[in-house]
Amino acid sequence: MTRSTSSRPPAAPALSALLALLALTASAGCSTATEPAPRPSAVRNTALAPSASASTPTDAAWVQLMTPMNEKAVALLTLAADRATEPRVRAFATRLRGDQEAELGRLRPLLARMGLPRTDVHAGHAMPGMVTGSDLAAAEAAEGAAFDRLFLTRIRDHLRRSAQVSRSEISAGARGDAKRLAAALVTAREAALTELEALPGATRALG
Numbered sequence: 001m002t003r004s005t006s007s008r009p010p011a012a013p014a015l016s017a018l019l020a021l022l023a024l025t026a027s028a029g030c031s032t033a034t035e036p037a038p039r040p041s042a043v044r045n046t047a048l049a050p051s052a053s054a055s056t057p058t059d060a061a062w063v064q065l066m067t068p069m070n071e072k073a074v075a076l077l078t079l080a081a082d083r084a085t086e087p088r089v090r091a092f093a094t095r096l097r098g099d100q101e102a103e104l105g106r107l108r109p110l111l112a113r114m115g116l117p118r119t120d121v122h123a124g125h126a127m128p129g130m131v132t133g134s135d136l137a138a139a140e141a142a143e144g145a146a147f148d149r150l151f152l153t154r155i156r157d158h159l160r161r162s163a164q165v166s167r168s169e170i171s172a173g174a175r176g177d178a179k180r181l182a183a184a185l186v187t188a189r190e191a192a193l194t195e196l197e198a199l200p201g202a203t204r205a206l207g
Contacts, residue, residue: 055114059178062169065127066162066185067107068120070100072131073158079139080151086200089148096155096192103188106181113177129161149205156196156206163189 077100080093111118122130135154142150162185169182196202 054174054176055178056172056174058169059173059175060114060116062165062173062182063107063110063114063178064116064121065165067104067111067118068122069127069130069158069162069165070104070107071120072136073155074100074104075136076131076139076151076154076158079136080147080155083139083143083147084151085144085148089151089199089201092195092199093151093155099188099192103181103185110178110181114175129158129165131155131158145201148201152196152199152202152205156193159189159193159196163193 074097077093077097081090081097084090084093108118131154135150139147139150139154166182166185166189170179170186173179173182197206
């Protein structure tokens with residue numbers, strides 16, 4: 001990410017705007033003082049394909065959030081594909097892992113086209129819907145029905161939040177390739193949520 005040596009505001013306006021579109025509480029947001037989203041000038045000045053000139057900070061904030069969200073969800077899905085008690089839950093986790101990995105195959109090249117780093121700029125931040133290290137540790141320690149409940153709850157939150165963020169990109173972003181990918185993600189999330197809610201144990205786990 002291009003950095004400036006001049007003074008910069010303490011918060012990332014693009015990510016703040018994206019979260020505001022989701023009507024999230026301040027406590028659920030992400031403090032980005034150490035890793036602000038790129039300013040429009042930084043995106044425009046990067047040597048990219050011509051379509052990058054249409055980028056906005058909202059586009060950058062979206063792809064920089066969605067990429068680590070998918071990466072961390074894949075880690076949880078990998079556990080569930082192996083350890084979930086219910087066969088249908090295991091099968092769901094296996095299919096969803098493949099879908100999320102395929103999305104990463106589109107998100108990562110988009111990061112590159114925008115001149116953005118592959119590093120997780122949200123590491124250590126409390127992002128709604130992000131599977132955390134604590135979640136993964138709890139999943140490693142859980143067994144049987146307790147594992148299934150934890151998995152179903154966390155992956156539902158991931159699907160819901162990533163769909164909300166992607167809808168905000170569709171409405172407020174500028175890049176055509178980003179908006180098309182966001183629309184595909186929303187469609188996939190809606191289908192996955194419908195399937196998840198019909199899984200054995202989902203009613204009890206999700207309330």
